Amino acid sequence: MIDFVNYFINGALVGLLYALIAMGFVVIYRASKVFNFAQGELVVFGGFIVWWMVASLGLPLSIGIPLAFVAAALFGLLIERVFFSRLAGESVFAMVMVTIGLLILIRGLILVLFGPQVRSFPIIFPLQPVIIGEILIPRSLLIGGAITVIVGFGLSWFFNRTRAGLRMTAVAEDHQVALSMGISVKRSIAFAWILGAVLSTLGAIIFLSGKSLNFLASDIGLAALPVALLAGFEAIAGVLLAGLIVGIIQGLVTAYLDPIVGGAIGTVFPFIIMLLILFIRPTGMFGWKTIERV
Amino acid sequence: MDPAGVFATSFERDQALIRTRGQCVALVLLFVALVILPHVLGPRLVAISTNMLIMAVVVIGLQINMGYAGQINLGQAAFMGVGAYATGALAIKFNLPFWLSIPFGGCAAAVFGFIFGLSAVRIKGFYLALTTIAAQTLFHFLILNLPQSWFGGSNGLTLEPAQIFGFSFVSETSIYYLCLAVTAAMVFGAYGIVRSRHGRAFVAVCDDDVASGLMGINVVRTKATAFLIGAFYAGIGGGLWAYYVRFVAVDQFTLFHSIWFIAMVIVGGLGSITGALIGVFVIKAIQESFVTLGPSIVAQFPSLGGDVVFAMMNVFLGGIIAAFLIFEPRGLMHRWNILKRSYRLWPFPY
Numbered sequence: 001m002i003d004f005v006n007y008f009i010n011g012a013l014v015g016l017l018y019a020l021i022a023m024g025f026v027v028i029y030r031a032s033k034v035f036n037f038a039q040g041e042l043v044v045f046g047g048f049i050v051w052w053m054v055a056s057l058g059l060p061l062s063i064g065i066p067l068a069f070v071a072a073a074l075f076g077l078l079i080e081r082v083f084f085s086r087l088a089g090e091s092v093f094a095m096v097m098v099t100i101g102l103l104i105l106i107r108g109l110i111l112v113l114f115g116p117q118v119r120s121f122p123i124i125f126p127l128q129p130v131i132i133g134e135i136l137i138p139r140s141l142l143i144g145g146a147i148t149v150i151v152g153f154g155l156s157w158f159f160n161r162t163r164a165g166l167r168m169t170a171v172a173e174d175h176q177v178a179l180s181m182g183i184s185v186k187r188s189i190a191f192a193w194i195l196g197a198v199l200s201t202l203g204a205i206i207f208l209s210g211k212s213l214n215f216l217a218s219d220i221g222l223a224a225l226p227v228a229l230l231a232g233f234e235a236i237a238g239v240l241l242a243g244l245i246v247g248i249i250q251g252l253v254t255a256y257l258d259p260i261v262g263g264a265i266g267t268v269f270p271f272i273i274m275l276l277i278l279f280i281r282p283t284g285m286f287g288w289k290t291i292e293r294v
Numbered sequence: 295m296d297p298a299g300v301f302a303t304s305f306e307r308d309q310a311l312i313r314t315r316g317q318c319v320a321l322v323l324l325f326v327a328l329v330i331l332p333h334v335l336g337p338r339l340v341a342i343s344t345n346m347l348i349m350a351v352v353v354i355g356l357q358i359n360m361g362y363a364g365q366i367n368l369g370q371a372a373f374m375g376v377g378a379y380a381t382g383a384l385a386i387k388f389n390l391p392f393w394l395s396i397p398f399g400g401c402a403a404a405v406f407g408f409i410f411g412l413s414a415v416r417i418k419g420f421y422l423a424l425t426t427i428a429a430q431t432l433f434h435f436l437i438l439n440l441p442q443s444w445f446g447g448s449n450g451l452t453l454e455p456a457q458i459f460g461f462s463f464v465s466e467t468s469i470y471y472l473c474l475a476v477t478a479a480m481v482f483g484a485y486g487i488v489r490s491r492h493g494r495a496f497v498a499v500c501d502d503d504v505a506s507g508l509m510g511i512n513v514v515r516t517k518a519t520a521f522l523i524g525a526f527y528a529g530i531g532g533g534l535w536a537y538y539v540r541f542v543a544v545d546q547f548t549l550f551h552s553i554w555f556i557a558m559v560i561v562g563g564l565g566s567i568t569g570a571l572i573g574v575f576v577i578k579a580i581q582e583s584f585v586t587l588g589p590s591i592v593a594q595f596p597s598l599g600g601d602v603v604f605a606m607m608n609v610f611l612g613g614i615i616a617a618f619l620i621f622e623p624r625g626l627m628h629r630w631n632i633l634k635r636s637y638r639l640w641p642f643p644y
Contacts, residue, residue, distance in 0.1 A: 035420045086620050094619045096366075096420060097560060100553055101619065105612025111605030222427065222549075229424065268435040271428045275413075278425055282417040 002134045007255040008248055013141035015247015017207055019239045020148040021224035022231070023155065024199040029233045030159055031168035031192035032084070032185075033175065034095045039200065040221020041106035046072050046201030047121065047208050047217065048114045054122040061124060065205065069198050076197030080190040088175070088185045110215045121208040144206030149240060151202070155195075156237035168192070172234065173288075223267070226274035232287020242285060246270050297638045311485050328474055332467040340466050342582050347473040348534045350574045353558045354484045355527025357570035360559055362488055363520030364500030366419075369410065369426035370528050370555045372433035375547030377403035377529025378536040379437060382451035383444065385536075392456035392463075396476070396533035400526045406433075407525020414517035418503065422517075430549045437544050450543035453536055469538050476534060480527060484567050487523060496520055497565075557615045563625025572626050580614075581607060 021043060028036045036042075049071045053064035079102065087095050125140035159165040171178040171188040179185055207220060231242035254266030277284060302308035312318050332340045356370045381399030384390045390398070406429075413425045437445050445451065456463040456472065463469045487493050495516045498506035507513045536542050554577070562573020584607040591603050618625060 083616050083620065093366075094623050097556070098616050098619050100556060101612045101615030103553060103612070104557070104608050104615065108605045108608025108610075108612055112602055112609060115602075116605075222431075225424065225427065229421075265435070265439075268431055271431045275425060275428050278413060278417050278421055278428075282421050 003255070004252075006135055007251045009135060009137060010141070011248040011251020012244050013137065013145045013247070014251060015227070015243040015245070016145040016148045016240065017141060017203070017243075018220075018224045018227045018247060019152065019243025020144065020199065020206065021203045021220055022228040022239050022243065023148075023152060023236065024196045024203065025224065025228045026231070026233055026236055026239055027155065027199060028192045028196040029228075030172050030236065031195070032095075032189040033092055033172045034084070034099065034189070034192075035233070036196065037096070037099045038103040038106055038221075039196075039224070040218030041103050041110070042197055042200040043204045043207070043220055044213070044215055044218045045075065045106055045110055046197065047204030047213050048110060048119075049075075049201065050205055050208075051119055051121055051213055052114070054124075055119070061122070065124070068201055072197040072201040073194045076193035076195070077190060079197070080186075080193040084189050084193065085186050088189060092175075107215055107218070114215075116214060118212045118214045121211055121213045124205055124209040127210050140206055140209040147202070147206065148243075151199070152237050152240045159236055223270060226270040226277070228284075229274050230277050230284055232284025234288045235284065235286030238284070238286035246273060249273065309489060311489075325478075329471075332470050337466050340470055342578065344466070344470045344473050344538060346574055346578050347470070347477040348531050348538060349555075349558070349578060350571055351477050351480050351534065352528045352531035353555050353562075353570045353574050354480060354567060355524040355531070356555050357559050357562075357564075357567060358484060358487060358493075358496070358527070359520045359524030360556070361564040361566065361570070362493060362500060363496035363517060365411070365414070365517055365520055365524075366423040366556075367426050367521070367524060368423050368549065368552050368556070369407075369429035369433075370524070371547040371549070371551035372426075372430045373403045373407050373525040373528035374532040374535065374551075375433055375437070375542075375544070376406045376525075377532030378542045378547070379445050379451065379532075380529070381533035381536045382453050382542045385453055386451060391458065392472075392533075392537055393458065396530060396537070399533035399536070400529035403529025403532060404522050404526035407528070408518055408522040411518035411521025411525075412514075414514050414521075418517075426552075427549065430552065433547070434544055446542075448544070450541055451536070453540045453542070455540065456537045463537065473534050473538065476530065480530060481567065481571070484527070488567065492516075492519060492523075500565075557611065559625075560615055560623075561618050561625060563627030564623075566625070566627040569625050569627035572630075576626065577611065580611060584610075 021039065024039050024042065025036055028034055028039075046068070050065065050068040053059050053068045053071070054061060057064070059067065083098050083102065084095060087098065125143050128139065130137045130139055130142055159169055167178075167183050168188045168191065170181065170183055171185050175185050178188075203220075208217065227239060227243045227246050230246060231238035250266055250269055253269045257265050257269075296302075296313055300314055302310075307313075312321060331343060335343070352370060352374050355373075356367060359365050359367050359370075377399040379399075380402035381392075381395045384395040384398055385392065410425050410429050414422060417425070438448055440447070442449070456469075461468075463472050488496070495506070495511050498509065498511055499513055499516045499520075503513050506516075532547075535546070539546075558573035558577045559570060560573070561576055562571070563569030584603065588603040622629060
């Protein structure tokens with residue numbers, strides 16, 4: 001029984017981590033209607049910026065991490081300036097395909113700037129786990145989970161309640177209509193990428209704290225995909241719930257089904273969930289339901 | 295468009311693939327060049343050419359699926375892998391000759407692709423692309439977790455060389471000719487498909503699926519057919535790959551490979567079979583020249599290190615893909631068509 005509780009809680013916290021990474025997807029989608037395939041690469045890039053600031057330059061954490069967020073924001077802005085500002089108002093297809101080009105490009109950039117070696121990521125959260133009775137909880141995931149919940153509700157409030165957020169929501173609905181209403185699509189997209197890059201860096205800090213880092217860590221981007229899909233690409237707070245669901249299911253499947261089926265059913269299971277969602281309810285739990293009469 | 299003075303006087307002429315004598319001559323010259331190529335080039339270049347021919351088959355499949363029918367497919371490498379594994383398993387377990395195992399491998403991939411194409415019943419657009427990512431992970435999971443006696447699991451499959459009438463395709467040159475023959479047939483088939491009613495249905499669905507549904511096209515069936523054909527091409531390419539490398543392993547068919555295939559389609563030009571061929575040639579040539587020039591660049595600038603040169607290739611190619619999407623979304627083929635049109639109309643532009 002105590003094992004079950006352990007798996008359950010750890011699954012839930014890993015799920016919240018997925019939710020934070022998925023929030024990067026959702027924010028970019030919610031402010032620019034672009035589906036970002038390079039999300040995993042953004043996470044790894046953010047991780048390397050933190051590593052560079054803290055481990056390589058030797059800055060203390062209290063200066064290094066804020067500087068890393070600034071650098072990530074600048075990187076997001078750079079991506080928008082170089083690629084997406086020229087595509088504002090163009091077809092969404094081209095923009096999404098550009099993110100595929102970005103995936104290859106950022107991966108190359110990481111290899112050029114930081115090399116393929118495995119680096120040890122600085123320990124940002126203390127390593128000792130939190131112990132309650134017989135339940136062991138990794139401290140980084142616990143703090144990360146709390147941060148994720150706060151960020152999730154904060155962003156949800158921003159996109160649903162403030163003027164600036166609603167403007168971006170209009171961009172996500174339709175570029176042309178937003179343009180004709182006098183909303184700057186370019187500015188919205190720029191903000192989306194800045195926010196996406198910063199969130200990815202935050203995700204990298206929580207995900208990688210005290211672990212090893214190389215360019216292959218970008219797989220987390222794909223692992224977070226089912227979470228974004230279950231929530232629906234437009235729902236920010238919904239991502240939290242979806243992350244919990246996917247994380248708990250994955251944790252329990254890894255614990256109880258892996259010994260039976262063998263192999264990595266735990267890592268594939270989110271994708272099976274994803275296929276099921278796509279078939280049953282493609283808009284996810286909280287996504288916008290666009291009405292199409294055919 | 296046709297050059298001045300060329301008019302189609304019958305339906306057959308209007309539908310013909312080869313429209314002028316110049317095109318006929320160019321095609322024959324190209325074919326002669328491809329046939330004598332292994333006798334002129336060194337073994338390494340022949341190996342690269344063989345690789346290009348195999349990729350060409352896979353990318354043409356993706357072109358039909360993505361360029362014509364407009365269904366984004368991020369799982370083409372998985373479909374290729376299914377073809378390669380099916381071909382390998384048939385050749386090893388049932389001792390089928392290659393001229394049976396490769397087509398069966400293609401059919402196996404087609405069935406796998408068709409299943410994912412069927413999801414078009416419920417979903418479209420980028421959501422459909424996500425199911426193909428799921429195809430990629432499922433493919434890896436299945437191969438690694440099915441009983442090892444079926445597909446070799448993590449050990450991969452090792453094949454005997456392809457054999458016909460006692461002749462076995464061992465040498466680089468002979469496997470090149472095998473790939474050339476198959477690729478030529480597949481290219482010809484692709485031209486046939488895209489000008490048939492199915493090809494026209496693909497283009498209609500790509501342009502607007504609501505409108506094409508109103509015109510009486512069965513949209514779901516068309517999308518699923520596009521996946522079927524695209525995956526069949528990928529499977530044939532995978533079968534050739536299995537006989538070329540004679541070793542099949544899961545990590546030859548990753549999501550990253552699928553992304554490269556998409557890059558080839560984008561650079562060559564969406565919606566053109568010739569564009570797919572050009573895309574394969576250009577991207578593969580850039581990759582290989584980086585690989586070839588890499589050591590000498592490192593020798594010139596020892597401080598760079600070998601890794602940086604290969605990483606630069608990724609930066610360069612990623613930049614190229616983005617640049618094409620921003621400045622020329624219709625690819626190299628569109629540029630070529632503009633050029634052709636302008637010299638055909640010269641000196642009277644109207």
